Amino acid sequence: MNGYGGKILAVNLTNGSTPFVILDPEVAKGWIGGRGFASAFLYYAIEKGTAPFSPENAVVMASGPLSGTFVPAAGKVHFATKSPLTGGYGDSNMGGHIAAEMKYAGFDAIIIIGKSKRPCYLFIQDDEVQIREAKHLWGRGAIETEKLLKEELGQDFQIAVIGPAGEKKVSFACISHDFGRQAGRCGIGAVLGSKNLKAIAVKGTKGIKIADFDEMVRQGKKMFSWCQEQPFLKIFQRCGTPVVTEMVNQWGSLPINNFKTGHSDQAKNLHAETMRKEVVIHDKACFACPMACGKYSRAKTEKFDVYVEGPEYETIALCGSNCGIFDIKEVAYANYLCDELGIDTISGGGAVAFAIECFEKGIITKEDTDGLELKFGDIQTFEYLIKKIALKDDSLGKLLAKGVKAASRKLGKGSKDFAIQVKGLEWSGYESRDAMAMLLSYLTSDNGAHHSRAWAITKDIELGRSLVDGKAEIDIYLQHIRPMFDMLGVCRFTWVELGIEPETYPQILKAVTGNDYALDDLLKASERVWTLNRAFWFREIKDFGRKYDMPPARFYKEPVPTGPTAGKMPTLETINRLLDDYYKLRGWDENGKPTKEKLIELNLEFLIPDLY
Amino acid sequence: MENIEMRKAMFKFGKDEKKCSGCRICEMACVLYNKKECNPKKAFIKISGNFPEPGGYNIKILKGCTLCGECTRICPIGALFEKKNPEEQK
Ligand code: SF4
Ligand code: SF4
Numbered sequence: 138m139n140g141y142g143g144k145i146l147a148v149n150l151t152n153g154s155t156p157f158v159i160l161d162p163e164v165a166k167g168w169i170g171g172r173g174f175a176s177a178f179l180y181y182a183i184e185k186g187t188a189p190f191s192p193e194n195a196v197v198m199a200s201g202p203l204s205g206t207f208v209p210a211a212g213k214v215h216f217a218t219k220s221p222l223t224g225g226y227g228d229s230n231m232g233g234h235i236a237a238e239m240k241y242a243g244f245d246a247i248i249i250i251g252k253s254k255r256p257c258y259l260f261i262q263d264d265e266v267q268i269r270e271a272k273h274l275w276g277r278g279a280i281e282t283e284k285l286l287k288e289e290l291g292q293d294f295q296i297a298v299i300g301p302a303g304e305k306k307v308s309f310a311c312i313s314h315d316f317g318r319q320a321g322r323c324g325i326g327a328v329l330g331s332k333n334l335k336a337i338a339v340k341g342t343k344g345i346k347i348a349d350f351d352e353m354v355r356q357g358k359k360m361f362s363w364c365q366e367q368p369f370l371k372i373f374q375r376c377g378t379p380v381v382t383e384m385v386n387q388w389g390s391l392p393i394n395n396f397k398t399g400h401s402d403q404a405k406n407l408h409a410e411t412m413r414k415e416v417v418i419h420d421k422a423c424f425a426c427p428m429a430c431g432k433y434s435r436a437k438t439e440k441f442d443v444y445v446e447g448p449e450y451e452t453i454a455l456c457g458s459n460c461g462i463f464d465i466k467e468v469a470y471a472n473y474l475c476d477e478l479g480i481d482t483i484s485g486g487g488a489v490a491f492a493i494e495c496f497e498k499g500i501i502t503k504e505d506t507d508g509l510e511l512k513f514g515d516i517q518t519f520e521y522l523i524k525k526i527a528l529k530d531d532s533l534g535k536l537l538a539k540g541v542k543a544a545s546r547k548l549g550k551g552s553k554d555f556a557i558q559v560k561g562l563e564w565s566g567y568e569s570r571d572a573m574a575m576l577l578s579y580l581t582s583d584n585g586a587h588h589s590r591a592w593a594i595t596k597d598i599e600l601g602r603s604l605v606d607g608k609a610e611i612d613i614y615l616q617h618i619r620p621m622f623d624m625l626g627v628c629r630f631t632w633v634e635l636g637i638e639p640e641t642y643p644q645i646l647k648a649v650t651g652n653d654y655a656l657d658d659l660l661k662a663s664e665r666v667w668t669l670n671r672a673f674w675f676r677e678i679k680d681f682g683r684k685y686d687m688p689p690a691r692f693y694k695e696p697v698p699t700g701p702t703a704g705k706m707p708t709l710e711t712i713n714r715l716l717d718d719y720y721k722l723r724g725w726d727e728n729g730k731p732t733k734e735k736l737i738e739l740n741l742e743f744l745i746p747d748l749y
Numbered sequence: 750m751e752n753i754e755m756r757k758a759m760f761k762f763g764k765d766e767k768k769c770s771g772c773r774i775c776e777m778a779c780v781l782y783n784k785k786e787c788n789p790k791k792a793f794i795k796i797s798g799n800f801p802e803p804g805g806y807n808i809k810i811l812k813g814c815t816l817c818g819e820c821t822r823i824c825p826i827g828a829l830f831e832k833k834n835p836e837e838q839k
Contacts, residue, residue, distance in 0.1 A: 206787055207777055234773070241788065280801050292797055293790075316800040344788025354781050361774070361823055374770075374826060418804055420826065422772035427825035429770035433804045444801045 139348035140202045140650030141165055142245045145178075146266065148259060150332050151192055151251030155266040160245055166652055167740075169662050171201035172623035174246045175217035175228060176666045176673075182248055185676050185747070189221035189324075190306060190331040192252035198239075198297075198337070199246040201626020202650050205237030205345055205424065207357035209364050209637075210628035212236055212424030219677065220323040221331075222308040222484070222540045223561035223585050226673040227323030230589070230623050232423030232431075233315035238295035241341025249334065256304075258286070258336035263343055271335040276301060278477035279313040282336060290338055297337045300479020302527040303330035307538040309484035309563070313476060317431060317446020318423065321481035323562060323584055324540075348651030356645045360637065364427045367635045374420060376409035377430035378450035383408045385454070389702035390568045390575075390594060392459040394513045395490035396557045396691060399568035400700025403463035407453050412465045421446055428630055436469035445473040448482075451588075454566030455486025460493065461513025471519050478527035483587075484540060487563030489522045491541040491556055492533075500550045505533045554690035559586035560674075570697050571705035572597040574608040577715045580686045581612065583670040591615035592633070602702075605711060609718035617663040624663060665739045668723075668731050672744045675730055682728035686716055756816040761832040763821070769806040769828035771798055775820035782819040794820050 144157045168177045175197045182195035196218045203211045214236035220227025239247070242263050249259075253268065256275040260267040274282050279300035286296050296314065303310035303326035310326035311319045320326075329335075347353050364370060373380060382404065385391045389399040405411065412432070421431035435444050448456070448468050456475065457468040475482045495501040496511035503510065511518045525534035536544050541563055545556035557564040562585020569576040574593035579586045591612045600607070618639060622629035625646065631637045643654040674681045696706040707715075720727060724735035736744050773796050776789035784791050793814040797807050808829065821829045 207781060237789075241790065284801060316798075342788070342790045344786050344790070347787050350785060350787075353787075358823075361825070365825060370825075419767065420770040421804075422770035424772070425774050425777060426770075426772050427774065429772060429826060431770075435804070444804060 138162060138165065139346050140206070140646075141170070142200070142240045142243045142345070144243050144245065146244050146247045146261070148247060148249045148266075148268070149251040150249065150253040150257065150268065150334060153268050155268065157244070165202070167662065168666070169202065169624040169659070170245060171199050171204070171213065171215040171626045172217075172228065172230070172620055173662060173666050174199035175215045176226070176669050178246060178248055179217045179219070179226075180669060180673055182250065183219060187219055189219045189224065189328060192332065193250065194219050194328055194331075196249045196325060196328050196332075197246060198249070200236035200239045201624055202646060204626030205240040206347065206649050207353055208425065208627055208645055209360050209631050210423060210426040210428065211626060212426060213623060213626050213628055214239070214320075215623050216312060216320045216325045218323070218325050218328045220325075220561075220584070221306070221327050222324040225560060225585075225677055225681070226583055226670045227325060228584050229312070229320035229322040229325055231312070231314060231318045231320040232426070232628060233295070233318035234424045235295040235297055235314050235339060236626055237424045238339045238341050240345050241343055242339055243341065243343055247337070249329070249332065251332065253333040256333050256335055258338060259334065260290075261337070261339045263341055274335045275304065279479045280316060280477050283313065283316060286336055286338055291340070294338045294340045296339075299326040299329050299335060300477060300527070302479040303327055304335070305527065305529045305538070306330050307480060307526060307529065308540045308543075309481045309488070310479050311481045313479060315423075317421065317433070317476065319476070319481070321483060322587055326479055347649055349648045352648035353645065356641070356648055360641060360645070361427060363637060364631060364635055369635060370428065373630070373634050374429050375413060377432045379407075379409040379412055379432075379448070379453055381450050382453055385450075385567065387701070388594070388598060389697065389700040390572060392454055392564075392566060392568045394461050395459060395494045395555060396564065396568055398697055398699045399570070399702055401458060401463065404458060406463045407457050407465055407468065412448070415465050416469045423628065426628060428634065430630065434469050436466040436473070438466055441470050443470055443473040445469055445476060448472040451566045452482040452486070455483045456489075456519065459486050459490045460519055462516060462519065463514070464516075467516040470516065471523070474520060474523050478523065480523060480527055483565045484563040485523055485526065487557060488526060488537045488541055488544070489519055491544065491552075492522055492537055493518060494555055495548060495552055498550070500548050500552050501533070554694065556689055557586075557691065559688060560685050562586050567594055568697070569594070570692055570707065571602045571702035573603060573605055573707065573711070573715060574611050576688065576692070576707065576712070577608055577719060578612050578615070580688060580712070580716065581616070581719055583667060590619055592619070603705065603707075605714055605718070608715060609722050612719065613722055616667055617660045620666065621659050621663045624659070624666065665741060668735065668739055668741055669744070671725070671729070671731055672741070672748055676747045682730065683716060686729060687712065753816065760816045760818055762810065763830040763832040764808050765828050766806060766808055768826050769796065769808055770826050771796055771806045772825065774823050774825065775829055778819040778823040782817055783815055
């Protein structure tokens with residue numbers, strides 16, 4: 138099938154079977170690929186009420202139709218599962234080279250269910266699929282595991298792994314790949330751990346059939362040269378995602394000390410130029426990416442000497458400023474710890490910051506911490522807590538390993554007001570008390586408090602930050618267009634950072650697959666996925682609805698204390714208005730449930746029995 | 750088809766591995782042009798990484814390279830280039 142690998146691999150770790158099915162062209166047309174495949178296959182693969190750590194839960198890994206083809210930054214792979222952190226739809230997207238490799242082996246998606254009796258890894262070399270023993274890898278760090286497997290199998294294998302945190306089922310354990318790319322969010326690494334699956338190793342030599350080869354080459358070349366001509370390319374190559382750190386701090390949106398405030402004068406120690414000078418040793422790109430936003434770093438002090446890819450902006454924000462750490466070498470070290478342990482740096486940083494605030498307020502005491510005083514701005518505190526979380530070797534580690542929502546419900550004493558999350562997913566790097574589009578984006582993101590679906594803060598800055606009117610519409614547009622890139626299997630940064638025309642994508646998609654789409658068709662497909670994911674939450678959580686779209690009380694009870702947004706905060710009424718506008722525009726009822734009419738309009742009527 | 754000896758006289762490869770980001774666009778450009786296939790495994794150029802320590806990439810030109818220069822023209826970061834002036838070519 139043109140543009141696609143053509144097969145879906147179904148792995149059952151309980152009985153060791155690895156059959157595949159041929160990808161149905163109609164399925165490909167409707168769900169496109171990547172995130173579309175991940176969401177749709179997950180919905181079908183698990184039954185209502187499946188426990189996240191039960192063998193019946195599924196992890197879907199999917200490339201897109203453009204992954205591995207001649208399109209700038211065509212290296213994205215999407216994962217989805219029922220999240221152990223939120224109990225709802227969980228997904229995460231990562232770059233690197235494994236999406237392309239899957240396609241070259243002939244697989245568009247891998248669906249993993251069951252549970253192996255012993256630690257194992259999945260071996261794929263073109264048509265040869267094996268479930269192999271992984272006793273020698275179990276217990277090892279994620280970076281170390283990838284290195285060992287590459288030595289064992291060959292450098293040509295592309296490998297996704299989990300670290301010790303995944304093995305121990307830390308609810309926000311990540312999947313790592315290419316020594317620094319992560320599918321970090323929603324604890325998908327923990328689900329792999331619960332299945333005793335340590336790694337997925339893929340090598341493909343078959344290439345991809347292209348519908349109109351010459352046309353793909355012509356358009357691809359045009360896209361690559363276009364990227365090359367953009368003045369911002371050089372800046373983004375130099376700085377990567379930390380290019381925004383300075384700006385976000387100026388906006389007063391940089392999370393500081395568990396989102397107490399949004400600005401710090403110390404942030405200059407975390408700026409991209411500081412990072413470039415202090416730690417970066419070279420640029421590192423995902424497959425076919427001219428932007429090379431990955432920064433490979435060495436952080437060396439008297440206390441540590443580590444190599445790590447990053448830190449990315451999100452890691453700087455969550456493991457850095459949000460934990461009060463304003464030394465880029467220390468942030469790089471924190472990044473290394475998370476990567477090797479296999480922990481999402483966003484949720485990990487969020488959980489550490491939450492624990493420190495609990496300590497400040499006397500909710501956690503020295504009795505819980507082996508006598509250590511937990512402090513913001515202290516890398517020792519970070520190291521102590523992150524290792525406790527990853528290894529879950531005492532009650533504090535076990536508690537925090539469930540995420541801040543669950544931990545706060547257990548700790549009580551008002552801690553849920555500063556457990557910074559939505560739907561159970563820790564909030565990523567934008568303090569949003571004075572950015573209504575960004576706030577709404579976090580509240581309504583389909584996997585919890587994650588920024589990537591609608592990075593709307595620039596619109597707040599442009600149009601007026603506390604303005605409510607029009608913000609829902611902006612978010613909905615972004616929530617369709619940004620995940621569209623996740624469906625295609627390409628990185629959205631060519632659009633976000635370099636400004637490539639979105640219309641370019643349906644054109645090259647036609648050259649690659651032969652399927653004719655207008656941009657609007659792709660956006661409609663993206664809306665279908667969004668709605669399907671919303672239905673997943675309603676199917677899985679009995680009392681799901683508006684109350685799951687609310688922020689923690691800090692965001693409407695505590696005005697920002699300092700910085701350019703000092704005194705700002707939305708009222709509960711404003712938050713509800715944002716949600717009212719949003720639900721209405723989406724065609725959802727006032728509790729946020731997609732109406733029957735909307736489901737029919739989107740050809741999703743098969744969801745009606747699950748929802749009504 | 751051009752004579753390869755002539756190409757050799759005309760085309761001088763330049764590479765700066767320190768700059769290489771490992772994007773592998775060069776592999777793709779090579780195979781698209783020389784083999785008319787979307788399959789970087791068959792390229793005449795190969796990128797390999799040195800991770801986790803000390804980082805960085807190696808660029809290797811393989812047997813069969815036609816000196817077409819496709820890879821040098823697409824490299825987005827200046828790790829591959831054609832040495833144009835005689836000084837550079839020394
Ligand atoms: S110059 Fe050689 S390695 Fe480069 S694209 Fe041409 S054939 Fe491939
Ligand atoms: S040589 Fe250039 S095109 Fe090839 S991998 Fe390195 S940076 Fe990318």
